[in-house]
Amino acid sequence: MSTCVDCAVIGAGVMGCSVALGLARAGMSVVLLDKGAICREASGVNAGTLTMQMTRAALIPYALKAWEFWMDTPRWLGLAVGTERRDGLSLAFTEAEAAMLEARAAARRAAGAPIELVGAARAREIEPGLTDRALMAGFCPVDGFTSAYLTGRAFRLALGAASVALREHDAAVGAERRQGRFVVRTAAGLRVEAARLVLAGGVWLEEMAAWFGIRLPIKVLINQLAVTERMPPVMRTVLGIASGLLSLKQYPSGTVLIGGGWQGCGGRHEGRGDAFIPDNLIGNIRLAAFVIPALRRARVVRAWLGLEAETADALPVLGPLPGVEDGWIIGSVHSGYTSGPFMGTLLADAILGRQHALPLFPIDRLLQPKAAA
Numbered sequence: 001m002s003t004c005v006d007c008a009v010i011g012a013g014v015m016g017c018s019v020a021l022g023l024a025r026a027g028m029s030v031v032l033l034d035k036g037a038i039c040r041e042a043s044g045v046n047a048g049t050l051t052m053q054m055t056r057a058a059l060i061p062y063a064l065k066a067w068e069f070w071m072d073t074p075r076w077l078g079l080a081v082g083t084e085r086r087d088g089l090s091l092a093f094t095e096a097e098a099a100m101l102e103a104r105a106a107a108r109r110a111a112g113a114p115i116e117l118v119g120a121a122r123a124r125e126i127e128p129g130l131t132d133r134a135l136m137a138g139f140c141p142v143d144g145f146t147s148a149y150l151t152g153r154a155f156r157l158a159l160g161a162a163s164v165a166l167r168e169h170d171a172a173v174g175a176e177r178r179q180g181r182f183v184v185r186t187a188a189g190l191r192v193e194a195a196r197l198v199l200a201g202g203v204w205l206e207e208m209a210a211w212f213g214i215r216l217p218i219k220v221l222i223n224q225l226a227v228t229e230r231m232p233p234v235m236r237t238v239l240g241i242a243s244g245l246l247s248l249k250q251y252p253s254g255t256v257l258i259g260g261g262w263q264g265c266g267g268r269h270e271g272r273g274d275a276f277i278p279d280n281l282i283g284n285i286r287l288a289a290f291v292i293p294a295l296r297r298a299r300v301v302r303a304w305l306g307l308e309a310e311t312a313d314a315l316p317v318l319g320p321l322p323g324v325e326d327g328w329i330i331g332s333v334h335s336g337y338t339s340g341p342f343m344g345t346l347l348a349d350a351i352l353g354r355q356h357a358l359p360l361f362p363i364d365r366l367l368q369p370k371a372a373a
């Protein structure tokens with residue numbers, strides 16, 4: 001079985017889907033491969049927060065543009081993904097956190113995020129459910145969330161309308177460049193010939209880059225999330241704290257999603273045996289109930305884990321594959337769900353040879369020397 005296309009994209013998370021969509025809408029024939037179902041790894045199990053306050057300053061211009069995409073998915077993808085625009089608060093409880101908040105808010109404001117520092121009383125006006133123990137907060141009206149599990153459904157529709165050949169549950173097992181074209185082989189025996197290749201494999205980018213002899217170390221964060229039963233309204237904002245150890249929001253259904261990057265254990269390898277670290281789950285939930293006291297009455301109904309990729313400098317992988325003509329790579333973006341739609345569109349523009357609106361993040365800075373033969 002073989003197929004021949006203008007571009008093969010490996011990995012159907014928010015990054016791969018956005019690149020594939022951009023290319024197909026510009027007229028390219030595109031195959032999009034995933035070892036599982038579309039957007040069922042990080043892009044479907046994340047906390048759905050669309051926040052500037054947890055986004056690194058260098059990525060704020062990207063996140064601001066992508067935020068507009070999320071606010072209007074019916075126009076962009078043809079389907080809503082439960083997007084809610086909400087005010088965002090990032091809280092400080094200690095002097096050290098207040099100093100951290102001030103420094104980070106200043107850097108993000110300089111990068112274009114409309115973040116203002118407010119005192120405790122103003123923070124409680126904005127979020128009446130908040131504890132009276134906070135010292136101050138960063139307030140940003142450009143915030144909100146989606147229901148991340150709906151992401152794949154929306155992309156599936158848009159990719160279909162753009163004639164992208166989406167092939168799920170078939171892992172790419174290798175790719176090489178041969179006689180000026182790429183050849184990708186899959187576990188089910190498909191051979192894809194493509195003029196261009198995009199690697200968009202999330203935490204699996206390290207293995208994909210290795211197909212081309214490129215050593216790109218990717219760290220894996222094993223994030224735990226928990227959700228409560230349906231509650232009467234207990235909060236109206238998207239809440240975080242300066243240290244980044246909390247992300248909290250209440251969905252219109254009444255459930256409250258509790259996250260903040262508290263770690264579980266496991267990894268990206270087959271049979272990885274992901275597992276919770278119960279003390280971390282309890283610590284995360286206690287922190288949530290401290291910040292919004294009404295949550296002390298809530299029961300947690302479900303918890304899960306998801307794998308997030310991070311580079312050595314916590315900045316994105318976004319650009320050409322060094323030394324591989326017409327090869328490209330994208331991923332490992334901090335707050336990557338927020339920025340994903342714009343990052344993907346940007347890479348599509350670069351591949352199409354169009355002027356791209358903001359700079360890429362070439363990976364040469366991250367590479368380790370090849371092992372001696």
Ligand SMILES: Cc1cc2nc3c(=O)[nH]c(=O)nc-3n(C[C@H](O)[C@H](O)[C@H](O)COP(=O)(O)OP(=O)(O)OC[C@H]3O[C@@H](n4cnc5c(N)ncnc54)[C@H](O)[C@@H]3O)c2cc1C
Nearest residue numbers: 011013014015035043046047049172202306335336337338
């Ligand atoms: C629990 C959790 C909470 C998070 N919360 C937030 C948040 O609130 N806000 C925010 O902005 N960001 C958040 N993030 C980060 C965000 O989810 C990620 O940065 C983003 O989704 C990464 O998208 P991606 O497309 O690069 O990777 P992924 O979504 O992981 O997609 C990679 C795809 O590649 C596929 N793949 C891998 N190997 C192969 C292969 N050999 N062949 C074919 N396919 C392959 C995988 O199956 C997968 O579908 C969170 C992450 C996690 C894990």
